[in-house]
Amino acid sequence: MTYCVAMRVDEGLVFLSDTRTNAGVDHVSAARKMAVFEQPGDRVLVLLAAGNLALTQAVMQLLSEPAPEDKPTLYNVATMAEAARLVGDAVREVHRRDAATLAEFSVDFNCSFILGGQIRGANTRLFMIYSAGNFVESSQVSPYFQIGESKYGKPIIDRVVTPSTPLDEVAKCALVSMDSTLRSNLSVGLPLDLLVYEKDALQVTRFSTIDNDNHYFQMIHRTWGERLRQIFGEIPNPTWADPANVPLRARETVSNVPRVTGSELRAEPDTSAPPFQTLMQPESGQSQH
Amino acid sequence: MTYCVAMRVDEGLVFLSDTRTNAGVDHVSAARKMAVFEQPGDRVLVLLAAGNLALTQAVMQLLSEPAPEDKPTLYNVATMAEAARLVGDAVREVHRRDAATLAEFSVDFNCSFILGGQIRGANTRLFMIYSAGNFVESSQVSPYFQIGESKYGKPIIDRVVTPSTPLDEVAKCALVSMDSTLRSNLSVGLPLDLLVYEKDALQVTRFSTIDNDNHYFQMIHRTWGERLRQIFGEIPNPTWADPANVPLRARETVSNVPRVTGSELRAEPDTSAPPFQTLMQPESGQSQH
Incomplete structure (x- = not known):
């Protein structure tokens, strides 16, 4: 597996990828x-890749090889959208060459890419290219793409990143998102x-390869976990109200235990559903237990 | 999709399930x-179910139907492990009846269950039953099971729940975990x-059906997002050091931009890789930008 994330905000772009393959x-x-x-x-x-390593490397090789003068390359295309089409074309060429053979071995044609960057005279842009070679572009309402193991690290991005977030704060968010993913997925x-x-x-102005010895990432790893536990502890626990002691309100009528009565399963039918407590609704003035 | 989670701690068990099907x-x-x-x-x-609704309901129906006196049911088995076997047997019976026909319609035999509870004279126990009818039990080192859309809500559980966590704090954790899942998955x-x-x-002593009007869940939803953003803001942003201004250390030699040189793609070979900044290592005393 893999986790790659790229985000596009007003100040620029952030790209983060792991390096594990298995x-x-x-x-x-x-x-x-x-x-x-x-x-x-x-x-x-900047191109990020996830999926079958042989496939993503085959795509990379096509994009890196010498091309005739009149052929478009990532170094001479005029727009980012054209660059995304080039990546899609390379994916399709690899599909033509490899997919049928892979299918004989029950190997999926599984690869996806994120392409972002800027060409002089135009704005930054960010694309996600699927294994079918088609692609979508990011927008103000959805300023990021993830490929690979995306779920563990998604909630924090959804909560903090907007187009106006400062660039280094976006980098921090990418690292927190990666930290949650590393913790939950060994791959x-x-x-x-x-x-x-x-x-x-x-030009590339800020780049870092982050390993176990990187103190900033160590700090994020340690601090984020500690602070999460702290704010979790500060949220009050639920309190419980006994519906037998308070007038039932309309909303509470749905609060029925989904019992399988079992009356047919036992000699003695159980007609007395015991009382239970429901989650306290603070505004109702119900007594607490 | 579905999200169900159950956790077993020293004080008891917590079960939480959503209700959306699609x-x-x-x-x-x-x-x-x-x-x-x-x-x-x-x-x-308590039985939680995820997967194809027709399949999980078929299993539930088998478990709820009247049985001959000498047949085991969830109401008369002596141990929780025997109860888990009963659920597994029901899954296998549904598989025998339905799987082949479903396969003709390219529908997966997709269902999974969590079973937890207590039978008088024994401790609480918690099991996860797979669609093949086999099952695993929770342990001290892994005190919870999730079925359905489990990933978004996993990191917070991994960080805060241990066997000694108080029961209502476990309930709070389940709700925070569910809140992250609800936010990220419409299903x-x-x-x-x-x-x-x-x-x-x-007996059932604490039960609640939580809808949009539940003030405690509203509070969790609002507070958790706010506090997450707050602690995220309090973690310092990364700072960047210019390797041109500091002696390279051994670890930094791996910090090379993975450039595709493109020298063969262009008429003019690019021999001058421009300088860039690496992530600041606070202990190194490097100058900051």
Whole structure:
């Protein structure tokens, strides 16, 4: 598995990828899933890859190979959308070559990509390219893409990132999101590649490979867990009200235990459902237990 | 989809399930996924279900139907493990009846269950039953099970729940876990069924159906998001160091941008990789940008 995330905000772009690859838990290795196509002053394009490593590397190889003068490459296309089409075309070429054979081995054609960057004269843009070679672009309402193991790290992004979030705060969010993912899924692992692209820089200005010894990531890992436990502790526990002691309100009529009566399962029918407490509704003035 | 979670701690058991069912986003309905087999003073068994609704209901029907005197039921088995075997047997009977026909319609035999509870004279126990009818039991090191859409809500449980966590704090954790899941997956929805079982009560004492109007859940939903954003804001942003200005240390040699040089893609080979900043290592005394 893999976890890659890229976010596009007003100040620029943030890319973060892990480096773990595996073919079963007893066959774990590392591979970089980020590739940077940079022509200082003209363009920076960053490609993140998830899925079958042989497939994503095949796509990368096609995109990195020498091309005839008149052929478009990621170094000469005029727009980011054209760059995304190039990546999609490369995916489709690999599909033509490999998919049928893989199917004979019951291996899915499984690969996806995030492409982001800026070409001189235009704004930053961010795309996600599917294994069918089609793609979608990010927007103000959905300023990020994830590929690979996306779920554990999604809630924090949804809560804190908006287009106006400062760039380094977005980088911090990507690292917190990665930390939750690392904790829950063994197939995602350090080191991480973090690239923070400042809009209009048109070159790589902030990049770091983050391993176990990185003190900033260690601090995030330790602090985030501690503070989560702290705020969790500060939220009051539920309190319980005995419906036998308070007038039933309309809403509470749905609060019935979904009992399987079992009256037919036993010699003695059970007609006396015992009383129970429902979750306290603080505004109702009910007595607490 | 569905999200159900059950946790077993020293003080008892907590069960939480949502009620949304769907066959595509344009066909959304509600069904209860919790069933309670209660014989006050003798046993409380709680069953949570996820998967194909017709399959989980078929299993429930088998478990709820009248049985001959000499046949085991959830109301007369002597141990929780025997109860789990009964649920597994019911799953296998439904598989025998339905799986082949479903396969003709390319419908997976997809169902899973959590069974927890207590029978007089024994401790509380918690099991997860797979669609193959086999099952596993929880332990001190892994005191909870989730079925359905489990990933969004897993990190908070991993961080806060241990066997010694007080029962109502476990209930709070289940609700925070559910809140993260509701936020990220439309196929999980209110109302929720929450059952908190106090060890040795041998009857249902705390139960609540939680809908949009439940003030405690509203408070969790609002407070948790606010506090998450607050602690996120309090963690310092990364700072960046310029490797050109500081002596390279051994660890930093891996911090190379994974550039696709593109030298073969362009007429003019690019020999000058521009300098970039790496993530600041606070202990190194490097200058900050």
